Amino acid sequence: MILRILSIAKLVLLKMRRDKRSIGLVVVAPLLIMTLITFIFNEKPGTLQRVAPAIISVFTFLFTFLLTGITFIRERASGTLERILLTNLKVHELLIGYFLGFFIFALIQATIVTTFVLFMIDYSIDSTLINLIIIIFLSALCSVNAGIMFSSLAQNEFQMVQFIPVFFAPQIFLAGIFVPVHEMPKLLEIISKFLPISYAFNSTKLTIINKVSIEEIIFDLIILFIFSVIFIIASSLVVNSQKNNK
């Protein structure tokens, strides 16, 4: 089992390493966006403090979601997904392997985004850094599997890109970034509780701004973990159903 998981992780890494344009975008895209944000908010440190948690949580989700989703859809379109699933590889091994391979890239992107943001808001490194690392880890886990799940529902790369507004727009508007969740109409408040970015944003905000300990964000972390598990199960089911085409 371990060999098969590591083979998939190695496959992802090799593919990404050889695809110089994609690897460039993995690093350049967050660098470019974060530089832009730095210039925009440089003169307004108050606003920056407020948007910093949103930037970290939304971009960590977005970049990883796109990277995994597009790669997985290409795997399906080229017929290699069907072929590897005819070997001894199990669907859960494929998903773990994919996560391990992409987690490195997700981590690179999240590190670039987070480092920029922390630098901009003069964040002093202390014990709360571990909170951020755990939030990033869980966000990446959630996002990799959400990417796989949505790519399984899309027929091509164009449709996959269309899933970005479908998946992200409600989350961005309802996560409490623009209006605090408790000030929203009751229905929207309830919907907000079912969106993973709400928890990523809330825990990041409490960590960066209020400097809370891990105990105070443990609920958000557990919910993020539950979302990850739901996405893992959902993506396993959709890949399995496509494997069996039943």
Next chain:
Amino acid sequence: MKEYISIKDLNFSYNKEKFITALDFDIPKSTSIGLIGPSGSGKTTIIKLILGLLSPQKGSIKINKKDYTHNELGYMPQQYALYEELTVKENLEIFSNLNNVSNKSEIQKRSEDLLNLIDLSDKAKELVKNLSGGMKQRLSMAIAMINNPEILLLDEPTVGIDPVLRESFWSHFKKLNENKITIIITSHVMDDAMKCDKVIFFIEGKIVAYDTPVNLIKYTKTNNLGDAFVQIVNKGYKK
């Protein structure tokens, strides 16, 4: 000849529309069987049913009178289905590992043997995206054989390859038959059909004839398999 792969009363529908109807046939061991028919006749669907990629609504498929798992089979799809950003050798290694071959020297030996067989030894370190279509086709076939299967399912293996390479593929298929490997090939090319031990003609998910190429020509009183196929479609097949 004794039955090896046994397909009984197989029915399959796409969106409630019958696509494969009451399919019944046996395949003897160590033979090359051609599934021949026009596009959309159900050739690939039968391959996918045997592989377990599709589930029949009714009927059964047995190998040696037993149920089986798909990883006992070798499959070459119509698309190349290769990792283009990886080298030839890396592709073989990945598929070896996914088929539970972990011993490095065993992977090395099997890869070398297969590369010799498909005449790509000098391209082992080449990225797949830089190979020609014919080379990719050969590599795809090597991957289908990486798990030493006793049954090879080849979906249009000779599409896009030149006549010389087609001949070498067929001499290789015959060698595999001698090594007790059973081969099922889909094709719409009558040259391929002529080289099979037996041919199954398909029209709209139904078998219209199943016999040796020589018999098909003989009993339809035609000169070649192409004409025999047309005659069978129009008048049916009687021995």
